[in-house]
Amino acid sequence: MEEPVSTPKLPAPVFKPSATGSKDQLLSSSPGFGTPAYPIKSRPTTLRQPFAAQLNTATSHNVPTVLPILLPPQTLRPVAFRTLTKKHNLTLTSSGLGLLSTFIGKFCGSGWREEGLAERVLDEIAKTWKRNGGGLIIEDGQDKKLTGILKTLEPCMSGGRLDSGKLSRTNSSVAAPTLSRSGSFADRPNVSREDSQTSLGISGLNVEESDPQTEDEQQLDIRTYLQVITAFEQPRLTYSTTKKTLETASGKASLLPPTQHKVAMFRNRYHLVHQRLMRNESFQAPSFTTSTRPPSLLHSGSSAATLQQAYKITPISNLLGRSGSSHLLLGMLVYSAAGDIALTDLSGSVTLDLSIARPVPVGGAWFCPGMIVLVEGTYEEDGSHISNLGTAAGVGGQIKGHFVTETMAGPPAERRSLTIGSSNGLESDKMNVHTSVGASFGWIDFLGVGSEKGIGAQMRRLQRRVYTQSAPSTSHIAELSDNNADRDDITAQHLPRTKIAILAECTLDSPRILEAIRAILSTYNSSATDTNDLPLSVVLIGNFISAASMAGGTKGGSVEYKEAFDALASVIAEFPFLLANTTLVFVPGDNDPWASSFSGGGACVLPRQGVPEVFTSRIRRVIASANSERQDKSSLAGEAVWASNPARLSLFGPLDEIVLFRDDITGRLRRTAVTLANPHVEEDDDVNTELGEERDDSHEEDVTGMSDTLDKRVHEATSHVPGPVEKKAHSNTAHSTQAARKLIKTVLDQAHLAPFAHSIRPVFWDHAGALSLYPLPTALVLADAEMPGFTITYEGCHVMNPGRIVDELGMSRASSRGSGVGRWIEFDVQRQKGEMREVRF
Structure with missing residues (x-):
């Protein structure tokens, strides 16, 4: 019997295996082979580590590692409320809270509460939000502003904290918006936000802490802070009735928007006027009153709580079933389907009976269809009028009956300082503290140059530095004062240029107009020894041709229009020093292309674009030639800005706003004003200062007409600011001044440049905000060729009309040589006052 065959054993190794023998062992990938007898050792770490690994190894002992966590928004809400709301007066929405919780959970980790990391990050986010003019509500809207801020702070996070060095470099690398004179934003590294300076402990302006010698070496040019803003570049703002603030309109503007935008345009105008009235103290119920006299528009004012009961506006739909009762209505004047004058608001409309109506003030304002007015009277329900749907009444339609109007007035204007929440440099004795009611819009950027609360204080420091950098010494002032020189004139002689020359109705196809422009520019160029003697800007306002261009006229073709500007280029080419150191601004009229091609010289659609470049090539070449020949290449070059109509000049950001x-x-x-009965006034001989109107300050002799027997308390209530000393008017200027005051009160009370019905003055629906005068500008140029020149101040807004550049009456009375008189306005941006100038040529 055979023995079983067994597998032979492996022979014993002769040598003991070494420790490194396994690394030379060859392994097979075949499944027939099992695990090797000896374990495989790992590869020796002899290779060089990557750069990122070396960096982490070198810095791991300095920066702690942050493990991201999932932080619920409701858990972060108490900390966000304490930091953002209580400390910075900001409101956080749900969408904003979700973004902040995600950011803090990712970069702060588990130490967001115990180590106080979240509060520091939220504090910096709030300051950055204010610097960017985000408003009072933190949300991630259409512009994704909050997302952009978080992306900016993300590289600055290190170990759950904000790295001050990285944050400082980030703030310095992001240039603040510079108020360039060309209408675009430029980089100016030495200008930073005030809140950023406070948080980082540095001053980017170096105004207070800088060396006086350094300031003398580096003189600031005021033209750096002059910016021309066209109507199509302004931010589109709408009033939110839920948030009680202005916010950016959603969507992109279009010249052919849907019809819903037309309704939104008028609704936004109504909301702005309504909230303005609610901010007025006359429309807020006092806590107690001893007067039983019912409210009346004849005795309205800013401190009405001591004289009468507060006003209460009644919606038109609430008149139903209240026949025979007296009410105060706020609405827009319109024509009804039957051709009657009606008043409409957001709730309905009612026909007005104007048989006994009287305006307030008497003869002080116009009331046209399309204007928003206050109407006081009695509602009478007689069934003579029915709604548009044929029913007896209905919300949204015309209610039956009619409203017997007793008084009609425009909404009282609101000062710019009250709207934006700043005194704007006014003296304390000229401010009435009782007129500041409700919250202001200080964080709103109305022009795209920064808000009052955001950069207002910073721009005021720059303004003071610019205005005082060339101030004379005390000894020099005393020396000139001994010669009976006026102190204001002394200061003006040494300050930088602060004058803006405004010329209107520059019809360039007339040789007399070209001669007048040459004479006016010669008055500045001949007496200028340096750039400080030149005007800051020269504004030329159309019409630039006497007939509608390209509308089928005999002399209104495109060739004739270009020849007119070529003639102007030949005139201004005689003053290269002036062209190389100033800014020319051209504002078109209704006769200028391309709008006149369709309107034929009638009322074109507002706002309208500037003059096309095809007609202005020679003027651009003349200015470029003057800039190439100027000696001081370091100063700002001259330029020409072809602005829209209307346009705005912004000086020092939100401080000074000039509307053209x-x-x-x-x-x-x-032509379109509603005719009202004008019975004899027995209670007050003059009511021109009612409804908060400021007594005017004209360059001509002023007509105040204030009765000496007027009650002192009523005068204090109806005038926001004490008026100037009363002057006696000449007989030849009294009528024109009164007409100018009537025009100014009508426009500024409506706070709109075109307060007419759409059929009277058409407006682009999406760009209607460019016609708004809310807040009131610091200066307004109403170039009206049918009115004589004037300069009048109303509610802190200085209104100017240059009139026609050539005085036709002066030409008719001229000598046989045919000399004429050229008139223009010289506006001082420092004193906020215009002055009529004239020159013979």
């Missing part, structure tokens, strides 16, 4: 508008608005007001 060309329109024959006086004739349109006279």
Whole structure:
């Protein structure tokens, strides 16, 4: 019997295996082979580590590692409320809270509460939000502003904290918006936000802490802070009735929007006027009153709580079933389907009976269809009028009956300082503290140059530095004062240029107009020894041709229009020093292309674009040639800005706003105004200062008409600011001054440049915000060729009308040589006052 065959054993190794023998062992990938007898050792770590690994190894002992966590928004809410709301007066929405919780959970980790990391991050986010003009509500809207802020702070997070060094470099690398004179934003590294300076402990302006010698070496040019803003570049703002603030309109503007935008345009105007009235103290019920006299528009004012009961506006739909009761209505004047004058608001409309109506003030304002007015009277329900749907009444339609109007007035204007929440440099004795009611819009950027609360204080420091950098010494002032020199004139002689020359109705196809422009520019160029003697800007306002261009006229073709500007280029080429150191601004009129091609010289759609470049090539070449020949290459070069109508000049950001508008608005007001009965006034001989109107300050002799027997308390209530000393008017200027005051009160009370029905003065629906005068500008140029020149201040807004550049009456009375008189306005941006100038040529 055979023995079983067994597998032979492996022979014993002769040598003991070494420790490194396994690394030379060859392994097979075949499944027939099992695990090797000896374990495989790992590869020796002899290779060089990557750069990122070396960096982490080198810095791991300095920066702690942050493990991201999932932080619920409701858990972060108490900390966010304490930091953002209580400390910075900001409101956080749900969408904003979700973004902040995600950011803090990712970069702060588990130490967001115990180590106080979240509060520091939220504090910096709030300051950055204010610097960017985000408003009072933190949300991630259409512009994704909050997302952009978080992306900016993300590289600055290190170990759950904000790295101050990285944050400082980030703030310095992001240039603040510079107020360039060309209408675009430029980089100016030495200008930073005030809140950023406070948080980082540095001053980017170096105004207070800088060396005086350094300031003398580096003189600031005021033209750096002058910016021309066209109507199509302004931010589109709408009033939110839920948030009680202005916010950016959603969507992109279009010249052919849907019809819903037309309704939204008028609704936004109504909301702005309504909230303005609710901010007025006359429309807020006092805590106690001893007067039983019912409210009346004849005795309205800013401190009405001591004189009468507060006003209460009644919606038109609430008149139903209240026949025979007296009410105060706020609405827009319109024509009904039957051709009657009606008043409409957001709730309905009612026909007005104007048989006994009287305006307030008497003869002080126009009331045209399309204007928003206050109407006081009695509602009478007689069934004579029915709604548009044929029913007896209905919300949204015309209610039956009619409203017997007793008084009609425009909404009282609101000062710019009250709207934006700043005194704007006004003296304390000229401010009435009782007029500041409700919250202001200080964080709103109305022009795209920064808000008042955001950069207002910073721009005021720059303004003081610019205005005082060339101030004379005390000894020099005393020396000139001994010669009976006026102190204001002394200071003005040494300050940088602060004058803006405004010329209107520059019809360039007339040789007399070209001669007048040459004479006016010569007055500045001949007496200028340096750039400080030149005007800051020269504004030329159309119409630039006497007939509608390209509308089928005999002399209104495109060739003739270009020849007119070529003639102007030949005139201004004689003053290269002036062209190389100033800014020319051109504002078109209704006769200028391309709008006149369709309107034929009538009322074109507002706002309208500037003059096309095809007609202005030679003027651009003349200015470029003057810039190439200037000696001081370091100073700002001259330029020409072809602005829209209307346009705005912004100086030092939100501090100074000058509105330029060309329109024959006086004739349109006279043609379309509603005729009211004007009974004899027995209670007050003059009510021109009622409804908060400021007594005017004209360059001509002023007509105040204030009765000496007027009650002192009523005068204090109806005038926000004490008026100037009363002057006696000449007989030849009293009528024109009164007409100018009537025009100014009508426009500024409506806070709109075209307060007419859409059929009277058409407006682009999506760009209607460019015609708004809310807040009131610091200066308004109403270039009306049908009115004589004037300069009048109303509610802190200085209104100017240059009139026609050539005085036709002066030409008729001229000598046989045919000399004429050229008139223009010289506006001082420092004193906020315009002055009529004239020159013979």
